[in-house]
Amino acid sequence: MDLKLKIWRQKSASARGQFVNYEITDISPDSSFLEMLDVLNETLIKSGEEPVVYDHDCREGICGTCGVYVNGRPHGPDDLITACQLHMRKFNDGDTIVIEPWRARAFPVIKDLTVDRSAFDKLIQESGYVSVNTGNAPDANSTPIKKEKADLAMDAAACIGCGACVAACKNASAMLFVSAKVSHLALLPQGKIEAKNRASKMVAMMDALGFGNCTNTGACEAECPKGIKLTNISRLNREYYISALS
Amino acid sequence: MAKLDSKIPEGPIENKWSNYKSKQNLVNPANKRKLDIIVVGTGLAGASAAASLAEMGFKVKAFCYQDSPRRAHSIAAQGGINAAKNYPNDGDSVYRLFYDTVKGGDYRSREANVYRLAEVSNNIIDQCVAQGVPFAREYGGMLDNRSFGGALVSRTFYARGQTGQQLLLGAYQAQSRQTKLGNIEMYPREEVMNVVIIDEKARGVIVRDAITGKTKRYSAHAVVLATGGYGNVFFLSTMAMGSNVSAAWQAYKKGASFGNPSFVQIHPTCIPVHGEFQSKLTLMSESLRNDGRIWVPLHKEDAIRIQKGEIKPADIAEEGRDYYLERRYPAFGNLVPRDVASRAAKERCDAGFGVGTTGLAVFLDFKDAIERLGKDTIEAKYGNLFQMYEKISDENPYQTPMMIYPAIHYAMGGLWVDYELQTTIPGLFAIGEANFSDHGANRLGASALMQGLADGYFVLPYTIQNYLADEINTPRFPTDGEEFDKAEAETKEILGKLMAIQGKRSVDTFHKLLGKIMWENVGMARNKENLEKAILEIQKLRKEFWSDLFIPGKPEDLNPELQKATRVADFFELGELMARDALNREESCGGHFREEFQTKEGEALRNDKDFAYVAAWDFKGVDKAPVMTKEALKFEAIELKQRNYK
The missing domain is CATH 1.20.58.100 (Fumarate reductase/succinate dehydrogenase flavoprotein-like, C-terminal domain)
Structure with missing residues (x-):
């Protein structure tokens, strides 16, 4: 396949960025999207230019490191995948592909397509856990948990922290990310004890970090590579109201 | 030449760990606050160690090359984690898990370490459940188990096909809690480039800040390397793109012995290589071998026609298929250990019976399981793996068999450590995949997660104190020496x-x-x-x-x-x-x-x-031959036998 690429290049956090056009030829439809970028970078290196900097690591859709807008969609034109799982067979020969970093105040650009998502770590540090020290646990089967609840908790816990929900949201809200963690833990007896406190602290931190508000457009759910559901946001709201009222 | 003292405690194997713990030196709470520990790597071993040490009161500095500690490659482990809970009542015990692990490792691991691993395995499951890890459950609300290779019991706990992710997030959350409390200083995007040795003790690290490119210095009373495995030496592997050996390698060049470096695991069920541009290989969990049957065509002509795309797997009748693992190993069948399954696949492909356009692939077929259990059950068990396979290969594994081939997956070798997980450099510890100790020449499935968390939650937090007890009078030191x-x-x-x-x-x-x-x-x-x-x-x-x-x-x-x-x-x-x-x-x-x-x-x-020994290599210079020292392996609790999975 032969393709035209428009890629956001930005030297540093403070530098001005711009789109730069590249042409790339002979790409196999079986290669992944990131492998296509590898081929581009090899060509750039050969001509003595700096390669396009983008974050990636596991390349199997689970570490959450990669993430760019491809033609305006977080992780590109396919459902339930990350950018590393996107394959070139989803494109046509001769296509123009526009590639940009996440755009959100809470995720400043570091260089080219790489952004700083440490705000997500700060959110988890704000009560996104069960306060239990090592060695402090009863037998694992001492508390039975309904299978349905455990499954729902697992659905929410599947979040990979890639930031696509924030990138998809016109308000750059982190509601889906926060609600996934709040739901995961609130659904389980082990996490229920601190649930109220967790909801209010994480929401306050979300505001402090510069994420926007939720206006229920559902864009986050549509673009989440792991299929995290909006019902988690309902659950977060419920936990939040309970904490505000009590 | 480094003298290897494995420091195996006295007594019968089942008492060694409790004997050690009752006699070891501890550090009192007031002194813990005065001691700094550097932990390099935030995978299962690193994150669990950092969290546990910080909870105990030590001051921890944790480093990872990724943009967040949650992204360490433990996250990609799919299938599960072993423990000797015996919840299914199928005859499991600490001894049996110990025995299976030593046998699976082909009698090249250190008995005392493996026994301790099996002993603490149950605590890990308890700990993870308490953290809110959403393990799979049965309708009665109890934890579910499945089988993995090399075992005749079901002892593997799992969270769909994302067990590593869930266990890592549990450890990451525990670590995040300690970060917020100020007991851990977290340094993401900082890659450790060198180990600092003062008076023959590990006292700090040099890192390169990936964003600014500047080098920085950090000091501590002890350094823990939890840097994972080195499969990327093969370029194509199931490792993350950034996984590397550098911190461990610099430690080796500073005098730490490297144990059994040639022992790497080749995982039998990975998506085959398909082109020159390929950057990595994707694993399909071993758990698939619970229900999938591995086969190639019985007749070479059929294999050739499949390679050319003239016929499809469904065109080959049952009698034309060779379920070679079931044929060669009737007792364990498709669940033989990884090394055995990988070699058997290579043997068939080398003999010309392989499938796929390259002939370097075998089928992993779910037809029987779907007929027996229904598509919904298979989807509930393996849905995310099937989806992952379809996205990569553009084929639907519910309708046509998967194609798989072995790929580099795990390093059993690593920095040599004694029973206390200390390398030959005092104050330098290695945990998880970065050390060599527990898996011998082959690791059993679902045992990497077990070992990483055992080291981090339940072993190192004890053994490191035996070292630090002598350091309580060493004040925090500056980095300008x-x-x-x-x-x-x-x-x-x-x-x-x-x-x-x-x-x-x-x-x-x-x-x-x-x-x-x-x-x-x-x-x-x-x-x-x-x-x-x-x-x-x-x-x-x-x-x-x-x-x-x-x-x-x-x-x-x-x-x-x-x-x-x-x-x-x-x-x-x-x-x-x-x-x-x-x-x-x-x-x-x-x-x-x-x-x-x-x-x-x-x-x-x-x-x-x-050859019943660990080969521990010492660096003598880049252009000089390294020197090897042997640690003899003594088997007291287990009789050395030829492995037999027939």
Whole structure:
């Protein structure tokens, strides 16, 4: 396949960025999207230019490191995948592909397509856990948990922290990310004890970090590579109201 | 030459760990606050260690090269974690888990360490459940188990096909809690480039900040390496792109012995290689072998027609299929250990019975399981794996068998450690995949998660105190001493040299060539001639690397090419050591298969008389041969036997 690429290049956090056009030829439809970028970078290196900097690591859709807008969609034109799982067979020969970093105040650009998502770590540090020290646990089967609840908790816990929900949201809200963690833990007896406190602290931190508000457009759910559901946001709201009222 | 003292405690095997704990030195709470510990890597081992040490009161500095500690490659582990809970009432016990692990490792691991691992395995499950890890459950609300290779019981706990992710998030959350409390200082995007040794003790690290490109210094009373495995020396592997050996390698070059470097695991069920541009291989969990049946065509003509795309797998009738694992190993069938399954696949493909366009693939077929259990059950068990397969291969595994082939997956070898998980450098510890100790020559499925968390939650937090108890009078020290100056200068010199080459070829060009040498000669089948050839080829390619490499950009900037170059520079040296170790070990055991040493049936032929030892290598200079010391392996609780999965 032969393709035209428009890629956001930005030297540093403070530098001005711009789109730069590249042409790339002979790409196999079986290669992944990131492998296509590898081929581009090899060509750039050969001509003595700096390669396009983008974050990636596991390349199997689970570490959450990669993430760019491809033609305006977080992780590109396919459902339930990350950018590393996107394959070139989803494109046509001769296509123009526009590639940009996440755009959100809470995720400043570091260089080219790489952004700083440490705000997500700060959110988890704000009560996104069960306060239990090592060695402090009863037998694992001492508390039975309904299978349905455990499954729902697992659905929410599947979040990979890639930031696509924030990138998809016109308000750059982190509601889906926060609600996934709040739901995961609130659904389980082990996490229920601190649930109220967790909801209010994480929401306050979300505001402090510069994420926007939720206006229920559902864009986050549509673009989440792991299929995290909006019902988690309902659950977060419920936990939040309970904490505000009590 | 380093003298290897494994420090195995006295007493019968089932009492060793409790004997150790009752006699070891501890550090009192007031003193813990005065002691700093550096933890490098935030995977299962690193994150669990950092969290546990911080909870106990130590001050921890944690480092990872990723943008967040949650992204360490433990996250990609799919299938599960073993424990000797015996919840299914199928006859499991600590002894049986211990026995299976030693046998699975082909009797090349240290008995006392493995017993302790089995002993603490149950605590891990308890701990993870308490953290809110959403393990799979049965309708009665109790935890569910499944089977993995090399075991006759169901002892594997799992969270769909994302067990590693869920366990890592549990540890990451525990770590995040301690970060918020100020007990952990977290440094993401900082890659450890050197270890600082003062008066023969590990006292700090030199890192490169990936964003600014600047080097920085950190000091501590002890340094823990939890840096994972080195499978990326093969270029194509199931590792993350950034996984590397550099911190462990610098420790080796500073005097830490490296144990059994040639022991790497080749996982039988990965998506096959399909092109030159490929950057990594994707694993399909071993759990699939619970329900999937592995086969190739019985007749070579059929295999050829499949390779050419003339017929489809469904066109081959039942009697035309060779379920070769069930045929060769009726007792364990599709659930033989990984090394056995990988070699059997290679044997069929080499003999011309392979499938796929390259002939380097075998089928993993779910037809029978779907008929028996229904598509919904299979989807509930393996849905995310099937989806992952379909996205990559563009084929629907509910309708047509998966195609799989072995790939590099895990390093059993690593830094040599004693019973306390301390390397031959005092104050330098290695945990998880980064050390060599528990898996011998082959790791059983679902045991990596167990070992990482055992080391981090339940072993190191005890054993490191035995060392730190003697350090309570050592005040926090500054990083401006001459040893820090020297270590930082060394790192800067390497970075400068790499940037100054300004040759013509990219890092990946070299890395791919190195990977090819390694895969062909130090991979699934090894022999003397090829290993000797590989050593020379690696040396030659390493010289070319240092004279013709090109890195664009500036050193003091976010420069991924420079990052890759520092890692690949170390892989060259490691690759040579792996070949030397494989050459030295004139026997076949576990993942190490020397073609000269096999039974008539093609099974690995061990030589316990001459090789029942850990080969611990010491660095003598880049262009000098390393020196090997033996740690004899004594088997007191288990009788040495030829492995038999028939």
